[in-house]
Amino acid sequence: MQIQIYHLQNSRSQRIVWLCEELKLDYELITFTEYKQEQEMQTHPHAFKKFPTVAFRKNEQDNFSILTEISAITDFLCHVHNKLNVNICTDLEEIKYFYYWKNFADASFMPNLALKQIFAQIVQYTPFPVRLIAKFFKYAFDQNYLNAALQQQMQLINQHLQQHTWMAGAQFSNADILMWFPLSACQQLSNGFQSFEAINTYLTRIESRPAFQTACLKGQWSTSVFKNYWSKAN
Structure with missing residues (x-):
């Protein structure tokens, strides 16, 4: 192909x-x-x-x-x-984890991060005389929904990773590839999201994979650009 x-x-x-x-x-x-x-x-x-x-x-x-x-x-x-999906002979619990986290990544987790970016850019591009109003709406939405929702999601992921090596359990899968980006992005929003030890260990484990390192080189991945982009969304 x-x-x-x-x-x-x-x-x-x-x-x-x-x-x-x-x-x-x-x-x-x-x-x-x-x-x-x-x-x-x-x-x-x-x-x-x-x-x-x-x-x-x-x-x-x-x-x-x-x-x-x-x-x-x-x-x-x-x-x-026929790779990186959970095997049909795998424990039923791991199959459940695989499908849950694979869909959680972009269906539940990423939308909240995208909203962070949208509100930050609304503030950035709002004309100066009325920018304070945009800042107020962003602050209110962050305080009353987004910050708490992301904190709960990170806690849930951290609790899962305290007991499992990968998102599906014992084996690396497609779910890990999908979860990596929103997890890394969330960590850049504030220092509070960088204190989850199990998530930090998990991301280090991902970054040590040869395929991940090769992909970063080929895809022209810039850690500094990525951090700068997401830290502005706080």
């Missing part, structure tokens, strides 16, 4: 680069530096210019088929190559 990955630097699409390294796939990586470069974006094959986007075809004579949505891409590639 010929695979092309349309990847936005320092974004959630880094997980697909990592996934392909874990699966040991051959792929062509087409990296974009930012959304706003209009000339560069014209080469993107998806109408909505979404990241990540994967184009694939079985044979040279076939047309490329396009797939977006990160959960769909990870499920598809893991299914096709």
